[in-house]
Amino acid sequence: MAYEYVSEKEARPYRNECSRMLTELRDYLNEEYDINTQFFLVGSGSYARKLVMRNGNAPFDLDYNLMVIRMPEEYWHDPRRLKNRVRDSLNLILRRSRSHVVRGGQFSDGKDSTSVITALMYTPGILSQVAFSFDLAILARDGDGIYYRLLHDKGSNNYHWGEAPSVHRVRQKADAIKAERLWSEVRERYKDKKNMYLERQDKSHPSYVVYVETINEVYRKYFS
Helix, strand or coil, X not given: CCEEECCHHHHHHHHHHHHHHHHHHHHHHHHHHCCEEEEEECCCCCXXXXXXXXXXXXXXXXXXXXXXXXXXXXXXXXXXXXXXXXXXXXXXXXXXXXXXXXXXXXXXXXXXXXXXXXXXXXXXXXXXXXXXXXXXXXXXXXXXXXXXXXXXXXXXCEEEEEEECCHHHHHHHHHHHHHCCCHHHHHHHHHHHHHHHHHCCCCCCCHHHHXXXXXHHHHHHHXX
C-alpha cells in the first residue's frame, strides 16, 4: 500500500459538505457561547485541495484547524471545557446533517483524539466501514503571535495548550513557493514524505506536520 493523490472531482463534494457544517459550527459557537472562531483547511485552503491523499483503497480524510479569535475568559483557563463545548456543538450539527450528507453516508459523533476531534462517515448500510473522515484541531494565538494547539494527554487525562507551528509564517512561505511555480515540487516531496513515514509505521507525523516539514524544506532550498 502507498499514498496516492485523490482527484479534485472526488474530493470536492466532501470538502463542500465539511465547509457547510463547519460554517454552521462557527456561527453556532458565536451565537450561543460568544466563542468567535474561523476555520480553514490545513495547508491554507486552496493548496490543501491539491494535497489530499489516500493509502491504497483506504478512505481519505480532510484536516481542518478551528482558530479561536475571541472567547470568554473562562475557556482560556479551562481547555477541557472548551474542547467539550466545541465537540458537543459539532455533534449537534453532525446529527442534523445525517439526512443530507454526501453520497448517503452518515457521520458518527466526533471522537476526542489527542490533538483533534475526528468525525467518521460510514458507508451506507455498513456501519463498520469508514468511507471518509475529517479532523478538526482547535488552535489559539497569544499576544506575542505564538500559536497553540489544544491537546488532550490521554495518559493523565489532562487538557492543555501546546505550542504549534506558526500558521501565518507557513502560509507566507507557501505563497512564495506558489508564486515561483514550484508547487509541483511540494506535491512530489509531500507524497514522498507521507510514504516514508508510512513505511516506517511512524504515526507521530500527521498530515499537517508533514505539510509544514515539506514547505520548510522547499522554501529553504530556493529562498534561503
